[in-house]
């Protein structure tokens with residue numbers, strides 16, 4: 001069992017979770033810039049003004065503001081993404097450290113608002129374009145191939161307000177303009193592009209957090225938003241291929257495996273239906289170029305009526321992705337009966353799996369689920385696959401020797417690399433593994449810094465204190481050996 005030659009090893013990040021410099025060099029406000037810090041028990045909030053009054057509403061990735069609201073920064077709230085780990089000013093040092101680990105790839109996203117500060121400008125912001133050019137050139141210097149997410153949970157605030165979080169077809173033009181600029185500008189520096197991060201969270205999060213009673217309007221909103229995003233993603237694929245036939249485009253799915261809690265056929269059927277709605281729906285449209293047959297059932301369940309044109313259908317058919325890419329952290333359990341043993345984590349809820357261990361944030365560690373997912377998806381789509389996020393969020397402690405002995409990260413990643421090996425052995429065309437938060441970053445779910453995934457520790461806490469100094473953890477040296485041996489040496 002071995003990983004293919006040229007397998008891409010690296011780590012993944014998102015602009016808003018590492019970048020900082022939220023208002024520097026012409027950058028406009030993103031939705032994340034009005035998102036406060038939270039914790040496991042306290043949600044993050046979007047802050048806004050409505051009729052002149054400062055208000056807040058719980059933030060769910062992809063959700064918008066109430067009608068008529070204008071996003072605003074509350075001087076009495078803490079916004080962890082404003083500084084994050086200040087990658088904006090530390091990128092040289094950080095990329096050098098990635099290269100020391102032997103990274104052959106680095107997944108990052110572009111902040112839309114650095115390129116188009118409001119989102120609807122005719123011309124891009126040159127300072128923003130220059131910043132990413134410097135990053136890609138730095139990567140090139142070390143032989144690191146970037147994987148670039150065009151939109152990772154950070155729509156321009158202005159567009160989000162104006163078009164009510166993707167409820168207007170005009171968003172298609174805005175995104176196409178933005179993506180086209182990127183494809184032209186970075187030709188020769190970037191090969192891999194992902195159109196949207198975890199596009200399926202629009203549906204997945206409707207019934208997370210124990211919130212099973214999202215109404216029909218919420219479903220209408222989510223399905224319509226997704227339709228416009230599918231169309232724009234397909235158009236981006238077509239445009240990218242025209243600009244550079246070597247470009248490789250992928251979708252990006254939040255990959256969660258669902259298991260039935262019992263052999264009751266009702267549990268088994270419900271599990272399949274949950275997988276269809278939460279996982280397969282988005283993958284099917286983006287990989288197969290049309291809506292699956294079960295889509296009608298999903299829409300009918302919530303009286304959803306979509307604005308879909310003939311041109312949209314043509315675009316979907318012509319703009320299928322070249323590869324399937326996904327994040328994988330955990331599995332969930334589906335039960336149609338009442339259950340007493342429940343999970344209470346961020347982004348995870350429902351019945352507890354008695355066979356798995358859970359992290360402090362309630363996420364189940366399940367490497368077998370990764371193998372299962374890889375095999376199912378490869379069988380379903382038959383295109384190359386990337387695991388573009390994977391990892392364990394945990395609290396790190398600096399020991400008396402000044403080091404960080406994060407054997408829990410190593411243990412988690414080791415098990416998942418073994419699972420990938422098994423899937424490859426089974427014939428899956430897996431081409432990449434980019435662990436999440438290769439350098440510590442702000443958690444998307446909770447806004448905490450203390451939920452750390454990285455090989456590199458960044459000195460900043462949940463209240464914004466710290467020097468931002470970087471330091472290698474034990475896992476840094478471990479991952480270096482893994483990469484050097486192309487996944488053969490998983491020992492400490």
Ligand code: BG6
Pocket residue numbers: 014017153197198254327346347389393436442443444445446451
């Ligand atoms: C994925 C997102 O959902 O999971 C990332 O693509 C996110 O942006 C990651 O950070 C881990 O989630 P969290 O809540 O621990 O940051």
